[in-house]
Amino acid sequence: MKFNIVVLVKQVPDTKNVTGQAMKEDGTVNRAALPAIFNPEDMNALEAALMVKDQHFGSKVTVLTMGPPAAIQVLKESLYRGADEVALISDKRFAAADTLATSYALRCAIINKVKDYDLVFCGRQAIDGDTAQVGPQTAEKLGVNQITCVSEIQELTAKEITCRRTIEGGFEVVRCKLPVLCTFTDENFKPRPASAKLVMAHKNAALEFEDKYDESYIESARSLGKTVKIDLWNVETIGADPASCGLSGSPTKVKKIDSVVLKGAQVKQVSNTDEGIAGMMQELIVDHTLG
Amino acid sequence: MADKNNVWVFVQQDDGRIVDVSLELVCKARELANRLKVGVNAVLMGESMKDEAAKLLPYRCDEVFVVEDPRLKNYQPVPYTKVMVDLIKKYEPQIVLYGATIVGRDLGPRVASNLKVGLTADCTDLQIGDHVIKDKTWTNILYQIRPAFGGNIIATIVSPEKKPQMATVREGVMKLAPLAKDAKGKVTQIEFNLCSEDFPTEILKRVREMKRVNLKGARIIVSGGMGVGTRENFKLIADLAHVLGGEVGASRAAVDAGFIPKDHQVGQTGTTVRPNLYIACGISGSIQHRAGMAESGKIIAINTDPDAPIFQIAHYGIVGEIADVIPKIIKAFKAKI
Numbered sequence: 001m002k003f004n005i006v007v008l009v010k011q012v013p014d015t016k017n018v019t020g021q022a023m024k025e026d027g028t029v030n031r032a033a034l035p036a037i038f039n040p041e042d043m044n045a046l047e048a049a050l051m052v053k054d055q056h057f058g059s060k061v062t063v064l065t066m067g068p069p070a071a072i073q074v075l076k077e078s079l080y081r082g083a084d085e086v087a088l089i090s091d092k093r094f095a096a097a098d099t100l101a102t103s104y105a106l107r108c109a110i111i112n113k114v115k116d117y118d119l120v121f122c123g124r125q126a127i128d129g130d131t132a133q134v135g136p137q138t139a140e141k142l143g144v145n146q147i148t149c150v151s152e153i154q155e156l157t158a159k160e161i162t163c164r165r166t167i168e169g170g171f172e173v174v175r176c177k178l179p180v181l182c183t184f185t186d187e188n189f190k191p192r193p194a195s196a197k198l199v200m201a202h203k204n205a206a207l208e209f210e211d212k213y214d215e216s217y218i219e220s221a222r223s224l225g226k227t228v229k230i231d232l233w234n235v236e237t238i239g240a241d242p243a244s245c246g247l248s249g250s251p252t253k254v255k256k257i258d259s260v261v262l263k264g265a266q267v268k269q270v271s272n273t274d275e276g277i278a279g280m281m282q283e284l285i286v287d288h289t290l291g
Numbered sequence: 292m293a294d295k296n297n298v299w300v301f302v303q304q305d306d307g308r309i310v311d312v313s314l315e316l317v318c319k320a321r322e323l324a325n326r327l328k329v330g331v332n333a334v335l336m337g338e339s340m341k342d343e344a345a346k347l348l349p350y351r352c353d354e355v356f357v358v359e360d361p362r363l364k365n366y367q368p369v370p371y372t373k374v375m376v377d378l379i380k381k382y383e384p385q386i387v388l389y390g391a392t393i394v395g396r397d398l399g400p401r402v403a404s405n406l407k408v409g410l411t412a413d414c415t416d417l418q419i420g421d422h423v424i425k426d427k428t429w430t431n432i433l434y435q436i437r438p439a440f441g442g443n444i445i446a447t448i449v450s451p452e453k454k455p456q457m458a459t460v461r462e463g464v465m466k467l468a469p470l471a472k473d474a475k476g477k478v479t480q481i482e483f484n485l486c487s488e489d490f491p492t493e494i495l496k497r498v499r500e501m502k503r504v505n506l507k508g509a510r511i512i513v514s515g516g517m518g519v520g521t522r523e524n525f526k527l528i529a530d531l532a533h534v535l536g537g538e539v540g541a542s543r544a545a546v547d548a549g550f551i552p553k554d555h556q557v558g559q560t561g562t563t564v565r566p567n568l569y570i571a572c573g574i575s576g577s578i579q580h581r582a583g584m585a586e587s588g589k590i591i592a593i594n595t596d597p598d599a600p601i602f603q604i605a606h607y608g609i610v611g612e613i614a615d616v617i618p619k620i621i622k623a624f625k626a627k628i
Contacts, residue, residue: 015440103404128440131412136368136400145491146368148397162495168305168393170499172365176492251409255422255434255447267592267602272611278623280591280607285627289568289589290511290535 001158002058005049006114008106008122008138009042009063009078011071015127038074041123044189048182049121050082051189052156060084062114066094066105069217072207072230079202080194087113087231088207089238092217094246099129101249103137105240110142112239119161120181124149132183139181147174151187207232293332293354293479298324299384299455301375302335302347302355303366303394306499309335309343311507312390315465317350319417320388322468326419327431332356332384336374338364341478348474350467355478360485366394367492370485372401378481379406384455386433388417391459399459409450410457411435415464415563415582422449433458442559442579463507463563504538504554506562511537511570514557514584517544518573518594519613525550527617528572534621540564540584542574558583570620572613576601593617 013034046063053059063078065071066089075086089109097105110117120142125132132148139146147163154173155162162175163182209232235242243249270276284290298320302313313333320331330353335344337359344355358374375398379387387402389395391413403410416436422429429451435458439446450456506512513532515525525545532539540557541550557564559579569587574580576592576599584590585604592605593616602608609616 013440015443098409099400100403100407100409129412130439131400132396133400133403133410133412136397137404139368140372140401140404146397146401147492148368149393166393167497167499168310170497172494172498173496174367174492174494251407251450251453252411252435252448253422253424253450255449257439258445258447267605267608270591270607270609272609272616272619274619274622277609277616277619278626280609281620281623281627284568284589287589290624291628 001056002060003052003056003118003156004114004116005052005059005061005119005121006110006117007042007046007049007061007063007078007083008120008134009046009065009074010039010123010126011036011065011067011074012039012126012128013037036070036073038077039123039126041125041183041185042074043123043191044184044186045121045123045182046078046081046083047189047191048150048153048184049119050192052119052153053082056156062086062117064089064106064109064114066090066097066102069207069232072205075230076202076205077194079205080198081192082195082198085231087233089233091234091245092214093235093242096247096250097245098250098252099131099133099137100251101245101247103134103141104244104249105238106134106138107141108238108240109233110138113233113237118178120144120179122181122183124183124185135181135183142179142181144179144181145176146181146183147176148183150182150184205230209233209237211237293382294330295383296327296385297330297332297353297382298327299379299387300331300333300352301387301389301395301398302333303390303392304335304337304340304343307337307340307343307364309346310390310392312392312395312460312462314347314350315462315467316388316390316460317347317352318468319460319465320386321351323386323417323419323433327385329385330354332382334358334375334378336360336363336371341480344478348476348478349470351471351474351476353476355476356481357478358481358483360483362485362490365494365497366398367490367494368397368401369491370489371398372405373485373489374483375402376405377483379455387455387457389457389459391461395459399457403457406455408453408455408457409448410459411437411448411450412459413437414458414460417458417460422451424451432456438559438582442577442582461563463565506538506540506555506557506564509538509564509566511535511568512540512557512564512566512584512587513537513570513572514540514542514574515545515550515572515613516542516574516580517548518575519545519550520573522550524613527613531570531572531617531621534624535568537566537568540569542577542580544577571601571605572617574601575599576604
């Protein structure tokens with residue numbers, strides 16, 4: 001049995017390591033100060049796909065990402081771990097896409113370019129938005145079933161997949177027909193390290209594309225490599241309607257951004273002595289917080 | 292037929308019982324609907340849900356739409372999406388709210404994708420206001436307010452051009468209103484023809500463990516962070532919680548360090564809590580943690596670092612070692628009662 005697996009990944013700013021410089025004075029995020037990383041749960045999804053490939057010789061893992069040219073870095077990381085084909089969906093017209101417009105572009109790329117697929121894998125959510133929406137939205141647009149929060153693939157046959165998935169306060173074991181979209185979390189599927197051999201083979205991977213690009217747009221990615229090909233797909237390549245992409249295809253708009261201000265009451269300094277603490281406890285009992 | 296333009300809540304049931312966040316959302320929907328001068332509707336699917344549906348009426352829900360089918364007993368994405376999409380197309384609500392639970396976050400995006408409307412994830416506040424784009428003004432738009440970028444910023448999202456405006460809302464952030472004594476709403480059964488193709492998922496097994504930790508309902512929470520130091524020291528936290536009759540909470544850092552299981556985690560990726568008393572022990576107070584507990588009635592912070600951000604929101608601040616301070620608190624409490 002061979003399976004065609006599409007893995008959807010995203011390059012994200014490392015929001016877990018936000019330092020002082022990462023926030024501007026006005027409370028907005030200084031993206032330049034945050035390192036760009038492979039979205040962690042997407043790495044778990046890639047691992048799940050590579051595990052299927054390990055068990056089912058001849059399966060093919062195709063990794064897609066939508067993002068700016070610099071996002072080819074996550075595609076290279078995928079090649080280093082054993083992905084067979086990768087493509088960057090990139091075009092100025094995809095910019096400022098919300099989750100709906102993103103899922104539309106991914107759907108177009110899967111249907112019009114990848115065409116044959118049995119499984120679509122992605123992380124449950126990305127650490128920059130934490131929305132967990134693109135997976136289910138893409139599944140709906142593809143007209144396929146979904147299994148979110150997969151913690152184990154128990155059985156995979158030519159027709160069906162059986163997974164264990166996390167639910168509130170427990171788990172479920174579910175079975176459904178292929179094709180299906182699955183999302184993964186950091187539960188199990190620990191990512192394998194890059195293979196030295198594959199790094200040597202792909203470190204100079206460069207963009208290759210059939211449709212027109214403004215040279216200045218892809219300049220930043222050009223410098224990243226020159227030999228092996230990474231497909232670059234724009235709005236025309238994936239057969240998308242420009243009106244449904246990017247900002248114009250996004251029903252949600254950011255009205256405003258505020259820095260987080262959690263105002264507190266005036267803090268009362270309590271001395272670390274028996275008397276100080278007894279006084280505090282007395283106040284809490286008197287105001288019925290305690291007792 | 293119910294009015295159009297109402298505010299809707301997708302009501303989630305687990306094993307036939309309505310989950311708390313759905314009740315919280317009905318209360319919030321009532322507030323939004325009063326502002327908009329429209330009604331509140333709820334959608335509840337399951338096997339035999341009419342009695343359970345009636346529990347929504349004292350929360351001032353005007354009409355509950357119940358769709359009963361034995362196959363809808365446990366959530367699955369395809370049939371639930373189909374029912375929601377069909378009902379939304381038929382009744383045209385202006386707002387639809389879902390709990391930001393595993394189920395709500397599975398269902399909401401599919402419905403949004405089908406209807407090609409916006410959906411904002413994990414809201415912590417909802418308001419009504421106007422929105423202007425160039426010369427056009429939309430009035431009475433839903434402001435969908437949520438933390439973003441790992442909790443470092445708060446974004447207000449709007450989707451004025453498409454109806455319904457949809458959002459998933461975090462558990463525990465909306466307050467329950469007192470029950471109405473003379474509930475006026477009604478429960479309406481909706482006949483829905485679902486065929487076997489609408490159920491492509493086979494649920495082979497479903498295991499739910501009893502929740503051992505009840506942070507959301509706790510009046511007192513004693514939480515530990517990295518400053519606790521070791522798993523053994525966490526016993527001090529548990530001792531204090533036990534003496535005060537509270538629950539044990541933890542910061543993400545303490546959970547990641549393996550001091551305590553994840554179901555104790557308070558904060559943005561854990562549970563949002565609002566106890567009468569929150570005692571933060573050795574917790575520096577990252578934005579993510581503070582967002583999950585800042586609404587507590589009284590906050591005591593204990594930390595060796597006098598500049599720890601947790602002191603900014605505390606009512607009482609004690610600079611010192613946990614191992615030194617906690618026994619003094621226990622001693623003082625035992626002496627008073």
